[in-house]
Amino acid sequence: MSVVMAAAAAGLFSLGTWLLLQRELSRIIIGLGLIGHGANLLLLLSGGERGRPVFAGGHGTLADPLPQAFALTAIVITFGVVAFLLALAWRSVELTGNDLVEDDVEDRRIASQRGDHDEEVVDEQALLADQSDETTVSVHEEHER
Amino acid sequence: MLQAVIGLALLAGGRRLGRGAFAIGGASALAVLGWALWHRAGIVAGEPVTEHTGWVPQLGLALDLRIDAFSLLMVLLVAGIGALIHAYASRYFGATTPGLHRLAGLLVLFTAAMVGVVTTSNLLALYLAWELTSVTSYLLVGWNDRDARARAAALQAILITGAGGLAMLGGFVLIGSAAGTFDLTAILASPPTGARVEAGLVLVLLGAFTKSAQWPFSSWLPGAMVAPTPVSAFLHSATMVKAGVYLVARFSPAFAEQGLWRPLVLGVGLISMIGGGWRALRQYDLKRILAFGTISQLGFMMVLFGAGSPEATTAGVLLLFAHALFKASLFMVVGVVDHQTNTRDIRALGGYGPGWWWPRAAAVASGASMAGIPLFFGFIAKESAYESWVHSPIGGGGLVLVGIVAGSVLTFAYTGRLLLGAFRPGAAYEGIVAIEPLDPTEVAPVTEAPAPTWTLWAPAAVLAGLTVLLGVVPDLASKLVYGAAESLDPAVEGGHLAIWHGVNEALVLSAVTIALGLAMVAGGRVVGRIGRVVHVPFDGGAVYLGALRALNRTADRVTSVLQNGSLPVYAGVILLTATVLPGAVLLGADVPTGLAIDSSPGEWAIAALILAAGTAAATVRRRMAAVLCLGGVGYAMGLYFVLQGAPDLALTQFTIETLAAVLFVLVLRRLPTRFRERPTPRGRAVRLVISLLVGMFVFAFALIASGARTAPSLSGYFTDNALPEGGGANVVNVILVDFRGFDTMGEATVLVVAALGVVSLARLARPRSAAAGGVDGVDGIDGIDGIDGAGGADGLEPAHGEDAS
Known part of the structure; x- marks a missing residue:
């Protein structure tokens, strides 16, 4: 376990997060790339000590093959994600001329609403009026007359 | 079933x-x-x-x-x-x-x-x-x-x-x-x-x-x-x-x-019995009178069963039985009245045509049972309830007895209110029902209500008949009631139910109850006045409403904070949650000993390179420079893979990094050269804190996880079996294509899906203004030709048709 490399991975995560929290899609993509590198580092670090390349029948201390296999998969997948996000950025540029991620208008609308008009509350107020004593009651059901 | x-x-x-x-x-x-x-x-x-x-x-x-x-x-x-x-x-x-x-x-x-x-x-x-x-x-x-x-x-x-x-x-x-x-x-x-x-x-x-x-x-x-x-x-x-x-x-x-079982049950039962009865006296709606009466009677049953003594348990069984009969019957009669007159307001009721004898008789019999009048089943229950508490050895038994007598008096009074209110013409003007004389324009009195058909009141009459039958010949229910009580408490001794037990305390108390109840009915106007002043303390209904409102408001606030439409906020919340929750657990974990900074010079150099390039990627303001720095991190990673004995990874990394750089350049040449966003100082501070937290979490996680291995490593298995089982000497390759072949297939699927997405996004026609630029070089992206053809497409419509032509 290399403390130095763990610190490097942590640094990559930190920097990647910093970029991930921006609004420009290209920076977000770069941040994702950094985090991907950090994750690959972590994968390798989780294996054993370093060693010679793992070939069957090799001599001396061999490296741990399993984390390598994982990391290999992860590298390729990260590339796929980055490529897709780049296509999104491309599309965004075509439509708006830049790659800013705008706020979701519908979410904004929901967030600005206050619950005074919630149906349940209206129902409750109807019930509340009915709860006090000495009220006149007029519930008419569907009777057969 | x-x-x-x-x-x-x-x-x-x-x-x-x-x-x-x-x-x-x-x-x-x-x-x-x-x-x-x-x-x-x-x-x-x-x-x-x-x-x-x-x-x-x-x-x-x-x-x-x-x-x-x-x-x-x-x-x-x-x-x-x-x-x-x-x-x-x-x-x-x-x-x-x-x-x-x-x-x-x-x-x-x-x-x-x-x-x-x-x-x-x-x-x-x-x-x-x-x-x-x-x-x-x-x-x-x-x-x-x-x-x-x-x-x-x-x-x-x-x-x-x-x-x-x-x-x-x-x-x-x-x-x-x-x-x-x-x-x-x-x-x-x-x-x-x-x-x-x-x-x-x-x-x-x-x-x-x-x-x-x-x-x-x-x-x-x-x-x-x-x-x-x-x-x-x-x-x-x-x-x-x-x-x-x-x-x-x-x-x-x-x-x-x-x-707390007994004190809780007895206390809550008594309060419910008296409070419910008191509120029943103030209702105008027949069903609400019955509802509060039910609360009161259920409280009575709680008191009886909660004692846990054999006699009280028997009395409880009796009351439960009697109550089911008379209350269901009363409700059904109220339904009949409502059905025929279309109102349940006791101030309006009282005027009936001919043919109401049976429903009225059923109501009176059931009401008499509820009030505890002799020769009705409820009387047997009430008598045995009194009897069980007169001789109860339980502490505070005297107080409980006073409580249930008071509750029974109230029961008598609201029964009177119910029956007189429903069936006595002009009761509204006699003070029993309302304090003030009624304004006929507010509640129109019912006159000459049409008689119900016998099928409508028959079910109520059946139950009322049972009430009378068991009230006169209670011994019919002896076996069932004592058997039921005995199955609850083996200490119950069998016996026979009877109307007359001789003159004893319970009989006296019953007489007192009836006398006081009659007085309350007669003095209805006075009772009504008191009722306007004396309320049942702490009504749970208001608490319920308050809690519901508070819940709604809190939900609104949480929504407006968490669901505000901003991607950075969403990402920040998710990252914080993912960091803080497991991070809190990591705080208590043991850091493995023997961690030393004894890395080789090569590792030091690579770590420094990674961090330097990464920092530059995160801070420079030119897009292209940032992308090149990202590539720098990638190549440094490749070097590390070489050092670590992972040639396959290194090769892949170099290839991918180069490919990614090409893709970036293709997209970035359409974008401004510099990043333009200038966040507020507060936004920068929040981002910085979240980023540092994530970094600290990852560091702690890496250190602690390295000391947390409990099972032996699987890697030896792969190394030993790659050649005989997988037929390949390169262990990593054999793992990917053989041992974990499905994993690789999933990975390939992800790539296909991503490629489809990229292709379809890139082939969508661009708006005319942007297309006018005629960026030919871009067409090389993913080997798609024909974007030029899309130049003539209208607006946002897909260009496929034109491509085909």
Whole structure:
């Protein structure tokens, strides 16, 4: 376990997060790339000590093959994600001329609403009026007359 | 089970049946009744019918049915009244009323659930059936779903009883785990003790109090009166609200001495009995008078069962029996009045045409039973209740006795209000009903109400007849009542019920009750004045409303903070949650010893390179520079892979990094050269904090995880078997294509999906203005040609058609 490399991975995560929290899609993509590198580092670090390349029948201390296999998969997948996000950025540029991620208008609308008009509350107020004593009651059901 | 099937079938396919659905429902209830009567003799003699079906044995959940005499009594009441209710409902509703099949199906489902509550002997199954009754009650109260009050009342009912039910489940789990079994019979036979059990008992009581509408949780029951009257008569007087009482009755003989059980039950029961009776005196709506009366009577039953003494238990069984008969009958008569006059306001009622003798007689008989007048069944119950508390050895027994006498006086008074208000012409002007003379324009008096058909009042008359029969010849019920009491508490000795026990304390108290009750009825105007001033303290209804509002407001606030539409905020919240929650656990973990910074110079150099390039990528303001720095990190990673003995990774990394750089450049040349966004200082600070937290978390995680290995590494297996099993010497390659081949297939799928996305996004036509630039070089992206052709496409329409042409 290399403390130095763990610190490097942590640094990559930190920097990647910093970029991930921006609004420009290209920076977000770069941040994702950094985090991907950090994750690959972590994968390798989780294996054993370093060693010679793992070939069957090799001599001396061999490296741990399993984390390598994982990391290999992860590298390729990260590339796929980055490529897709780049296509999104491309599309965004075509439509708006830049790659800013705008706020979701519908979410904004929901967030600005206050619950005074919630149906349940209206129902409750109807019930509340009915709860006090000495009220006149007029519930008419569907009777057969 | 059969009931449930029929109920579901009615719900699903009964639309065409209309009122006929009640016939099927009634038949199913009759079948249960018949079964119960068939097995009556054996069960009453002390041989319960049991049946065992495993369900989820790992949880101790089983469908254990155990029908002893008390369960039998409950089943008889549920099925018998259920059958009458179905007959009543089929006449109560008009033939064209929509949704009747739904009502009938729900009633049958409810009957099934209720029978389940009283027959299961597994605590978890009991909880399940209990909640099913709550759910069906919710649907029944809200049956008229166009009425806002019905919806609100249904919501209130299920929220309160549901919360109580959850508390009860917690109590069951505590008690069950202390006892080592969830079998009710076993637990009651050898009750566990300890602090955990005492806490569990309080939770169970919460469930019982909410279900039986006891103070301070009673506010949902009067609200539930917006349900159709047949539903009120069945669920909210005779059966469902008795579930809480049933539970207390089951538990009391074994647990009355433990913890807070007895003081809680007696206290809450007494407050409910007196408070409910007091509020009943101030209602104008017949059903609300009955609802508060039900709260009062349920409180009475709580007091009797909660004592846990053999005599009081017997009295409780009697009262439960009597109450089911007279209350269901009264509700049905009220329904008849409502049906014929279209009002339930006692200030308007009183004027009837001919043909009302039978409904009136049924109401008077049932009311007399409720008030505790001799020769009616309720009198026997009240007499034995007094008797049990006169000689009770329980501390504070005198106080309780005074309480139940006071409650009974109130019961007498509101019975008088109910009967006089409903049936005496001009009662509204005599001070019994209203304090002030009535304004006829506000409530129009009913005159010459048309007579109901006999089929409408017959079910009520049947129950009233039983009340009279058992009141005159109580010995008929001796076996059943004493058998039921004995199955609750083996200390109960059998006996015979009789009207006359000679002149004793109980008889004197009964006389006092009747005298005081008469005085209250006569002095109704005075009582009404006092009632305007003296209120029942701490009404739970206001708390319920406040809690609901607060919940709504909190939900709004949380939503507006978390769901504000900003991607950085969403990402920040997710990252913080993912960091802080597991991070809190990591704080308590051990950091492995022996970690030294003894890395080779190569590692130092690579780490420095990675961090330097990464920092530059995150901070430079030129896009292209940032991308190149990202590539720098990638190449440094590749170097590290070489150092680590991973040539495949290094090769892949170099290739991918180069490819990615090309892609970036293709996209970035369409973008401004510099990043433009300038966040506010506050935004920068928040981002910085989140980023640092994430970094610290990852660092701590890496260190702690390295010392947390418990199982031996799998890697040796792969190294040894790559050649013989996989036929390849490069172990990493063999793992990818052979040992973990599915993994690789998934990876390939992801790439295909991403490629499809990229292709379709890139081929969408761009708006004319952007296309005018004619960026030919871009066409090389992913080898797609033909974007030029899209230049002529209109607006945002896909360019596929033009490509093809």
